[in-house]
Amino acid sequence: MMVLVLALTLGITLGLLTNIMVPAAVLTYLGVSVLAAIDACLGGVRASLERTFDDKVFVSGFITNTLMAAFIVFVGDRIGVRELYLAAVVAFGIRLFDNLSTVRRLLFRRWGWE
Amino acid sequence: MCVLDAIRALTCYNAVIGSGKISSLRTQSGRYMNSTYFRPALVVIVGILGFLIAVAFNTTTRLDEARPQRASDLVGVVQDMERQRGELQDRLADLRNQISGLEHAAADDSGIRDTFTNELEQAQALAGLSAIRGPGVEVVLADGSEVAQGGNPNDYLIHDTDVAAVVNALVAAGAEAVDVNEERVVATTPIRCAGTTILVNSVRLGSPYTIRAIGDSAELENALLSDPQASLLFTTYKSQYGLQVSISKLDELEVAPYRGSLRPQYAAPVEGDGG
Structure with missing residues (x-):
């Protein structure tokens, strides 16, 4: 678990230090993609705990989810339904909390709190 | 590796x-x-996730810093400019008074110039430089008071196009002088939309709009009621959206003078023309 926290901290520090920014127009795309990425990573942690983790499934899932999330925002912009990004936010949001609760339960079992 | x-x-x-x-x-x-x-893949991608979060954070922070500052700056600029314009208008009025004083003094010198002075005064009145009085119509346009359930609020407002249509119809019917809320309509007057207000001679006006026009009052009224665009205001829109509109024919009304500057930047008179 520690190594994940470490990696996350390292990534955030790197991002903050390099101070890279994206154009304001792309911010919604990035935000929804980040949400999809959080969801994918929680899914990965969950799969690891359940011992069903697979590199291919995880990496491809991460890439398609983030790209698809950005694509949905793009389509919404193009067809004049700007709120379409909410569909991605809601879908990934629900999955995220679902994964989180599973991870929590798995960790409890691991630590013998159950 | x-x-x-x-x-x-x-x-x-x-x-x-x-x-x-x-x-x-x-x-x-x-x-x-x-x-x-x-697995390493998970660790690497969690690192990437952290990076993405940081990038989004950077961008959002910058936008938040940039936005309110710019807005308040612009408000300050607008207020400054409006104050300056007020001062300049006062000066302009002073100078115009001086000019007319000098003209009268010059006219007093010899009776021969009386004719020219009269012509000058008439030209000034028509050009919008002096207040002008005579018979005409007074049109009042005001926003509708209540928006119906499910209605589009835009339908219940008086727009720049409405004011422009009325002014246009009045001029087309031979109005000799027109003003909107005491802003004289001259040759260079724009009537356009600026947020929730309408700009006439770059002065911001709000509802209700009082449009006064000097001319044959019956003809002016007819023109308004038969103009395809302006007439909608007094018929369909009035009954449908509750716009507060009225036309009154008056025997005597006064139209305000133009208070802006009339200094052409590009235009120059053609030599030897007119006289």
Whole structure:
């Protein structure tokens, strides 16, 4: 678990230090993609705990989810339904909390709190 | 490859931490491993996730810093400009008074110039430089008071196009002078939309709009009621959206003078023309 926290901290520090920014127009795309990425990573942690983790499934899932999330925002912009990004936010949001609760339960079992 | 090896080493180190019971694994050395093994791919991508979050954070922070500052700056600029314009208008009025004083003084010198002075005054009145009085119509346009359930609020407002249509119809019917809320309509007057207000001679006006026009009052009224665009205001829109509109014919009304500057920047008179 520690190594994940470490990696996350390292990534955030790197991002903050390099101070890279994206154009304001792309911010919604990035935000929804980040949400999809959080969801994918929680899914990965969950799969690891359940011992069903697979590199291919995880990496491809991460890439398609983030790209698809950005694509949905793009389509919404193009067809004049700007709120379409909410569909991605809601879908990934629900999955995220679902994964989180599973991870929590798995960790409890691991630590013998159950 | 070096990086991957390092990550692998890290993840293996991680594997020793923790104290699970159910998912323990027996390692080659025969010790029990009590924690989960995280694949390098997951670790790398969690790192990327952190990076993405940081980038989004950077961008959002910058936008938040930039936005309110710019808005308040612009408000300040607008207020400054409006104050300056007020001062300049006062000066302009002073100077115009001086000019007319000098003209009268010059006219007093000899009776021959009386004719010219009269012509000048008439020209000034028509050009919008002096207040002008005579018979005409007064049109009042005001926003509708209540928006019906499910109605489009835009339908219940008086727009720049409405004011422009009325002014246009009046001029087309031979109005000799027109003003909107005491802003004289001259040759260079724009009527356009600026947020919730309408700009006439770059002065911001709000509802209700009083449009006064000097001319044959019956003809002007007819023109308004027969103009395809302006007439909608007094018929369909009035009954449908509750716009507060009215036309009154008056025997005597006064139209305000133009208070802006009339200094052409590009236009120059053609030599030897007119007289």
